[in-house]
Amino acid sequence: MSKAEPASASTNPRSQPRSVIVVGAGLVGLGCAWRLGLRGHQVQLIDAGTSPDQPNGSQAALGVLMARVFHRSSGCSWRLRQHSLDLWSSWRQELAARDLPIAWRQGLLLLAANAADQERQRLLISDPRRQSLGLELWDRSRLESLSPDLPSGALGGLHSRNDGQLDPGQALEAIGKDAARLGITPLHGIATAVEKRGAGWRVSLKGGGHCEAAWVVLAAGLGLAELLASLGQELALEPVLGQALELERHDAAAPASAAGWSWPGVIHWQGANLIPRPDLPGGQCFWLGATLEPGQRADASTLEALRSLNGTAPAWLQQARERRRWQGLRPRPIARPAPVLEAIAPGVLLASGHYRNGVLLTPATAAWVVEQIEANTTYA
Ligand SMILES: Cc1cc2nc3c(=O)[nH]c(=O)nc-3n(C[C@H](O)[C@H](O)[C@H](O)COP(=O)(O)OP(=O)(O)OC[C@H]3O[C@@H](n4cnc5c(N)ncnc54)[C@H](O)[C@@H]3O)c2cc1C
CATH class of the missing domain: 3.30.9.10 (D-Amino Acid Oxidase, subunit A, domain 2)
Structure with a gap:
């Protein structure tokens, strides 16, 4: 993957708006949805829902961002961490400018x-x-x-x-509020299948109902197995x-x-x-x-x-x-490094398996997703 976020992650996209379904509203999915929304894309975010007793990984995280002390000094993982830490700094500035500060220790x-x-x-x-x-x-x-x-x-x-460290709960709230300002609020539902429909994709929901879009981003953390099976794919996560x-x-x-x-x-x-x-x-x-x-x-x-x-x-x-x-x-991905950022079908992106560093790696993941969608003109 490339490490560059599009030059201006602003409300003025350089490419034409795309319709995108993001499955999973943990920090990774929410971060992707928010950045896509800022770029003018039409985003539908779907989440199965959480509770205080059963938080998702992002709600349970400590929010420690460890990039500069990473034990390796080269390779994809190193670059991703450095880039993401830098992006967190711009994300916090952008959010603070909209009165949504995220405290940074x-x-x-x-x-x-x-x-x-x-x-x-x-x-x-x-x-x-x-x-x-x-x-x-x-x-x-x-x-x-x-x-x-x-x-x-x-x-x-x-x-x-x-x-350093930020509070993931505060980050989820700040990003969630700015996403809501853009009209992106999670639809409560369990996604059960992803299928090709014409030039785009249909995501079916448990109990009936579906959403359709040109692109699908799978950021459902540990809840991916069924969705991947519907695409004839698998990813071993533990x-x-x-x-x-x-x-x-x-x-x-x-x-x-x-x-x-x-x-x-x-x-x-x-x-x-x-x-x-x-x-x-x-x-x-x-x-x-x-x-x-x-x-x-x-x-x-x-x-x-x-x-x-x-x-x-x-x-x-x-x-x-x-x-x-x-x-x-x-x-945690089995027998492969975290995270898993992959285009698994034309128009379907996998952004998962962040294991111990999903908070740190959220901005770089969102930058990768935006780049994939904007660079590809076929599925507009
Ligand atoms: C105790 C603990 C401490 C941690 N500390 C740190 C830390 O200090 N620094 C750091 O960088 N990382 C830390 N992490 C790791 C980090 O929390 C994860 O890597 C990150 O939260 C993964 O984010 P995510 O959005 O991919 O997954 P999640 O936050 O788990 O979100 C996935 C979402 O997908 C939804 N979902 C699942 N299946 C479906 C479906 N079929 N349909 C619709 N929605 C679905 C779920 O409801 C959930 O909301 C920690 C994790 C834990 C548990």
């Missing part, structure tokens, strides 16, 4: 647990391709000056000024469950306000993210997550291990009060 510190981690971080930062990306190695004494204390055992870290916690500091040393936190952003430690949320009531909240559990069943002991950071949690973290817990499923 800047910075990410990747902690090293052992000498091998430290060596990897040293190699990574010495790569010439990363010289201007805002990365810096931190030594142990610098970690020790941070408040509150970091997990015990951290030897050093790689700090990225440009990675669910990987993630549990997460919202906690609040409750120790005697907890400062009266959020000003007491001196962390340089998200802390990433042995696969877990600690995300300060000074914006939440009380100013002492943070998110901790997420577990990685193949399948759909949440395991209590895995959550417990996360809560104690496998025995490395500092005292203040052990004493923190739980305010909320939640879980969600990530769509």
Whole structure:
């Protein structure tokens, strides 16, 4: 795929408007629908619906955007991440200009647990391709000056000024509102089949009814199997469950306000993210997550291990009060890299399998979808 978003992602499309059905209104589908709508295309968004007990992957996500510290410095995955992080910055600016701000918590510190981690971080930062990306190695004494204390055992870290976190719920709301302004609101329904109809496509809905359009974008996450089968195709995706916690500091040393936190952003430690949320009531909240559990069943002991950071949690973290817990499923492609961005039939695009990085990769995915549709004149 190409990494360029069309030069002006504005309300003035350079190509003639296309009719497009987007199946799935998680962040990926909603992001695609919104960008297409901004370009003047006629978009019908369909979603099966979610509930607080059964959020989609996007609603359950932590919203950590890890691009600059990605372990490889080349290849499609690297480019996609860098491009998407940059696009998030323009998306946030565009939305803020329409009074729909998405708060951005800047910075990410990747902690090293052992000498091998430290060596990897040293190699990574010495790569010439990363010289201007805002990365810096931190030594142990610098970690020790941070408040509150970091997990015990951290030897050093790689700090990225440009990675960070946004709240996926806030992003869904802001993009959803701007999409609604363009007349794009999700139609509640379960899509069951995609079939060729004349020059375009028909998407059938459970219980009767259908939509027709020249293009179909399948962004239904783990709900793709039936739709792909109707096209004579398959994509092996497996669910990987993630549990997460919202906690609040409750120790005697907890400062009266959020000003007491001196962390340089998200802390990433042995696969877990600690995300300060000074914006939440009380100013002492943070998110901790997420577990990685193949399948759909949440395991209590895995959550417990996360809560104690496998025995490395500092005292203040052990004493923190739980305010909320939640879980969600990530769509992981089997035997192929995430995500899956593919034209699977003339006029049908697959935008799924984003696994652990769907929030990060939403803007680059939407740019790819727009580019595919506008570059192709056959299915107008
Ligand atoms: C706990 C957890 C933490 C995460 N943390 C991060 C993170 O920090 N950073 C990051 O980048 N990513 C993170 N992710 C991954 C990210 O959430 C996913 O990659 C992303 O949400 C995938 O988005 P999506 O829109 O493809 O899927 P989803 O958000 O799951 O949306 C799919 C939508 O399709 C709809 N649908 C399904 N089938 C049908 C059908 N037949 N008809 C109509 N509608 C249908 C569903 O109702 C759903 O709304 C996390 C995930 C989890 C679970």
